[in-house]
Amino acid sequence: MKLPALLLLIVITWCHCDTQSDMDSYRRQVKEMFQHAYDNYLLHAFPHDELAPISCVGVDTWGSFSLTLLDALDTLVVMGNQSEFRRAYQLALQQHLSFNIDTNTSVFEANIRVVGGLLSAHLLSARGGIPVPPGWPCEGPLLSMAESLARRLLPAFDTPTGLPYGSVNLRYGVSPGETPLTCTSCCASYIVEFGVLSRLTGDTVFEDVALRAIHALWNRRSTIGLVGNHINVLTGEWKATDFTVGNFVDSYLEYLVKGGILLRRPELLEMFHDLYQQASRYSKLHDWFVSVNMNTGQISSPYYYALDAYWPGLLSMVGELPQAEKSFIKPYSIWRSLGVLPEMFNIADGKPVAKHEAYHLRPELAESTWYLFRATKNPFYLEVGKAMIHSIQNISRVNCGYATVKNSLTHVLADRMESYFLAETTKYLYLLFDPDNFLNQQDAITHKHVEHLHYDARMLRSGCTVGSTGYILTTEAHPIDTGIIHCCGMKNKPTQVNTCNKRPFSSRLQLSLT
Structure with a gap:
């Protein structure tokens, strides 16, 4: 047919x-x-x-993570199965006291599936019937596990461009022979999970490296304002120059929106709108969005x-x-x-x-x-x-x-x-x-919230809330409470990773983020 x-x-x-x-x-x-x-x-x-x-x-x-269990933890809460969530929570603790594993894993997949799953389950633990410690949400066993794994992913970001390698050994870091060729989504889809980690733990290193990667790609757009889909993380040279809203680019675009809302960073939404404008100009074909050359805008497939x-x-x-x-x-x-x-x-x-x-x-x-x-x-x-x-x-x-x-x-x-x-x-x-x-x-995923982020200074100044400002779902559909992540103070710990140069706000976005 x-x-x-x-x-x-x-x-x-x-x-x-x-x-x-x-x-x-x-x-x-x-x-x-x-x-x-x-x-x-x-x-x-x-x-x-x-x-x-x-x-x-x-x-x-x-990576031998008991991946399906960790990825499914918050689904148990969403479906109202508190008793099984409590049992699975204990299984997760028993299996993962440490991520000190001699195994190579995808930095991207480990982040969205495991770090994201642990963070969401941590934030939903009270709703799931888990007694939380006095310092929650700024402390907790699943948060510690997420931080432990994320720290083992950080060596991948130690590159001249700030763009991470695609794979890392969880015990030994980046392998000497690791390829520097990585997809766009694999490079710059960390701002949600890493941003949450920084806000909960107070250590800025995670949000810093995620932002640096986003800006590294942004600064390498073509003259017509598009990005490619694979890049050399050592040189910053594009190795695959097809732009698409989907394959290999999807979660980069997605996290400009979701990261902007969740972390109250309107400049990320401005980046998305700029890219969307160019995608609509070059990539749209009878309401399909197809692959185009990032330099010429010509349809490639x-x-x-x-x-x-x-x-x-x-x-x-x-x-x-x-x-x-x-x-x-x-x-x-x-x-x-x-x-x-x-x-x-x-x-x-x-x-x-x-x-x-x-x-x-x-x-x-x-x-x-x-x-x-x-x-x-x-x-x-x-x-x-x-x-x-x-x-x-x-x-x-x-x-x-x-x-x-x-x-x-x-x-x-x-x-x-x-x-x-x-x-x-x-x-x-x-x-x-x-x-x-x-x-x-309570759903923080409508265009009204995006509009408020652009124009409502009161929302940007709002502080710690629990379960009242809605949720953002990560690219792996892990729900993150948009208010609770602002309940823990940033400690501004010194790190060995350079922070990104933040893109200046436009005049209409000169709003306090404190």
Whole structure:
């Protein structure tokens, strides 16, 4: 079926699941999906990183972290399972007294999955029924674990540019033969987790290195204001010059918005708006956003990437709702055609790209579905969520969990269940059908909050609050309380890492951040 015909189908499809009983039913289905995957991980795979759901065995993928457990901790709280959260909390403490491990790991993945998961679980511990110490939120065992791991990631940032290496050995630092070639997202997607660490521990080193990396990329934009997708962290030379809002660049753009809101840094939002303006000028093609050369703006490939599906949700955060909804229809039309969203889709011929037909249980389309429903209340997005639940249940469910779809055309499965299925995909679908959830009741992810950050000095001066100013979800969907992170004083500890040169505010943003 060709995409234009599908668009008509999508327009006339309407949701019949907006009654309370239907909402309850789909919420229970998603909770059962999570529980099926989680229980089988603990039974067959723990303490390994991930579950191979077809062979029902555990595998280590990113560093022997018990990754799926740590990534799923806050999902237990979001779904209201306090008793299991308390048990998993204790399992995490028993497994990870130290990250002094002789293993190489991705700096990016360790940060968003493990550091982010630990920080979120730490901040949600009281809600999850954990007795917190008197110094909480400025101290706690999960916070100490997050800080321990983050310190072992810091050697990666010791480069002439301030851009981090892609991998680091947690015991010995950067390996002598480590490649200096790293993706844009891998370089500059640390400001949320590292910023939270600095605000809670009082040590500025984490926020400093994250900001330095952001500015290092910003200062290397092309003459038309775009960035590439891979760079040499030693020389600052771009090695892959395609700009895209998705693959290899996505979380950099995402964290300019979320970091700006969370840490009350309007200059980061200004950076995003500048990049968005240029992306709209050069990358937008009939409401698709495609890859273009960062120097010329010429289209370099007519491909849509599964990771691009986060983009409508991010646009909704900054108030670009008409464009967000138009951009959402594009990936959803692919999903309706194939039952899943392949890693790469050729827009020109309407087919998945050969050797990139897989669906890795990614959350990005569910993520945008939730954001757009929160922003519009249009029941169409509930219908989208229902269709996604049915597809995942019918295609990916196996005896020990949920399996990657190796081929989106044949629906042949592969023996992999990424930890983000429990951290993100099930969480976003659950939230879609749980209007009374605390993340839906107090939600700091709408364009109104972005506007306030730009124009409302009172918000910028607001101090410590707990659970009342809303939440930002990290790129791994770990909820961070936007007020509680400002409850701990910065100690301004001296560090060996140079701080970045902060970009000057424009005159309209000369607001106090204290």
